[in-house]
Amino acid sequence: MPMLDDNVREQVVDFLKDLAGPVRLMMFTQEFECEYCAETRQLVEEIGELSELVSVEVYDFLADGEKAEQLGVDKIPAIAVIGAEDYGVRFYGIPSGYEFTSLLHAIRTVAAGKPELSEAGVQALAEVTEPIHIQVFVTPTCPYCPQSVTLAHQMAIASPHVRADMVEAMEFPHLAVRYQVMGVPRTVINETVHLEGAAPEPMVLEKLQEALAGTEG
């Protein structure tokens, strides 16, 4: 049974038809696949069939531990979206429902290697010299969430010091508890700074500065 029906396949083909370059989807699962691992693998494999520029590589979280470590993958299912370089764009948990859109956007912008941000945003991110880790907690049934995920991923593409994860809260309940997620989207920056709701770019940039001030101080 395919994950993507004909209608969605058509939309994906259309969405990915003008990719600016090749993209590798590096997917991590394990031998005895976790609840959503099999579905996530199937999802990326089906996307791979729909564009010549998208290749899918499936790794075993344990057997390919070195690879996982190299990419900073610490939980599964995971997808690293890699273009001309590794911009730090990750998905943890299945990107289905509304998050499927986030995955397609990540593929498209990683392929281009150029973030869809305002000039002010690009400039602010060019000035970042400290590591920043953005985690956006979502549920697949949250229509507001892809905006936050996509924005975080754009920021990762804009700066080599920024990495950004989508984290599907239902699959990682211990993280939802650790980061006190009671509503989505919730964006956590460098463990300390957090932001509720689908905030516009300037507001997220402000929070980024706040997180940076925290590391310096």
Next chain:
Amino acid sequence: MKIQPLVMDLEPKARPEEADAEGAEVYDLIIIGGGPAGLTAAIYASRARLKTLVLTGSLPGGQPANTDVVENYPGFPEGITGMDLAQRFQSQAERFGAEVVIDEVTAVDFSERPFTVRARSAMYRGQSVVVATGAVPRRLGVPGEDRFYGRGVSACATCDGFFYKDKRVVVVGGGDSAIAEGIFLTRFAREVIVVHRRDQLRATKIYQEQAFANPKMRFVWNAVVEEILGEQTVTGVRVRDVKTGETSIIETDGVFVYIGMVPGTEVFADQLELDEAGYIVADRHQHTSVPGVFVAGDVQDPEYRQVVVAAGTGAVAAMEAERFLSEYWQTSHQEG
């Protein structure tokens, strides 16, 4: 839980400099709002071969997008998830050529044509406009609400219901949204307490029957929430009995607020005639106070607020826009 993958376009098609540039295309119709009203208008307009742009706002799909199941939209006898319905509206509009862009409108100028619509990322021009910005959930406006918004206070059960697994939640309100989403929340929560300011529900009878039969649901009548309590997380709400004036505390882990809607008319306040409650004033042909600007859906409807009604007014607005444009083209042709 099986969740269908959905495709939406999040990126604006035009950057500001391109859209502002000399010779930028003028749309026949710009639809502001991407809910059932806006997308139905888009289906009708694009089938009429109008060059149509939809600016969806921050919630593509509109209110159905954060509704669990829509049971009263004709043609779906088993019901349909709000997410799926919203997606179908959009695909249908795009099938006939409408451009759908996720962007929020920040200002409009309806004083001369083509009308100007400024969104966050670009400026657009249109010979006609349909305003279908819908309505946003009304907030309680009590202490604690802002502090806990997104961290224990929510207006989106489909988004946040999961976080209340085996917990107790309070739902404020007594209409369709409150009761339908309250029933949805019983999938996760161990107890759902409905706090309502009257002594009976306003919700559709079928929802009432389901709610009263649900062993996880409890009702606190004639009560209003006065404060949301807690230090780090929500621990309770303080409610006042509107009959006796007595206050009491209900312990809870979360609060879902469904106390009606506020029309999304802020950017139109000095451009279109609004009624006392802020709704756009429309005649029965969906005309506003400005010729060439039409209106549809919840932004002009304080009364019914149904998907099917919104879709209906969207169709009327688009047909009226088409008529307006063809009359305009006829006269300008004669003059030229």
